Amino acid sequence: MTDEKRPWMQNRRFEFIEWKLFWEGALNRSDLEETFEISTPQTSLDLRRYRELAGDNIEYDATDKTFKPTKGMKPSFLKVSADRLLLQLRALLTGALPRKEIWFREMPPMDMAPDIVRNVDPECLRLVLEAIRLKRSVEVRYQSLTNSRVREIAPHALAFDGYRWHVRAWACDRDDFRDFVLTRIDEIKPGSLANYDPEDDVEWTTVVTLDLRPHPGLTEEQALAIQRDYSMSDGMRKIDVRLSMAYYFIMRMNLDLEDLPPARAQLSLHNISDIRKSISEAKSESKRRIIARQNED
The missing domain is CATH 2.30.30.520 (SH3 type barrels.)
Incomplete structure (x- = not known):
């Protein structure tokens, strides 16, 4: 049976099994029963079916009476993403996600700097x-x-x-x-x-590539740290963004402030002049389109 034909909830429980194995290193039958409110026979059925599909990922530890991941575990139902887990933990801390959506049996100690919430009506x-x-x-x-x-x-x-x-x-x-x-x-x-026609909003419809690099004033060791921080390849990180959002990104990352100390700035936008030119050209093109459309009407 393919993933598409298998019941959604069963796929969800298989994902849970792999989540527990990957992130906590252990899975108990009670984990499945309590999280999904299923019976012991259903739990046994799920575990047996999972082992038939991905038996190389799981083994039973008779000493601890728990299931453990094998050394060569390769999740089939879980999309492993540290970014996703950290976003979930942040959402939990801000109250945007309930505790039951985070599958840790015991939450790791954590906290975050205060976030000023802007409440939209x-x-x-x-x-x-x-x-x-x-x-x-x-x-x-x-x-x-x-x-x-x-x-x-x-x-x-x-x-x-x-x-x-x-x-x-x-x-x-x-x-x-x-x-x-x-x-x-x-x-x-x-x-x-x-x-109006949204297609005339050229700043919105146009996507440009930001060329981010370590600030040129950093030492070689500092630059290497920044490359690791931002997952750079060959000393750069390319990010696609709508022109209308590029302004906010530049301001948020202080990429427009040339007098910041290198260690404070950390990054530089290598093609900032090109981005500014593109924004100006997009505004002009939008204006041209709007005037042309109004003349047609």
């Missing part, structure tokens, strides 16, 4: 999502750094800059595409059908 998000789905505008009272005023915007996408959620939208009063921080919207109500 659920009704605001609901209306923004509705506007994206129906291609309608919304009328919002938006608090910028300079003033607070009512604006009509037509959202077409959501974007996270690493700290805040934005809505990418057609600004009906400015005839251009802009980012609006969701937490700065304090009033919102449905608007009318919006006359």
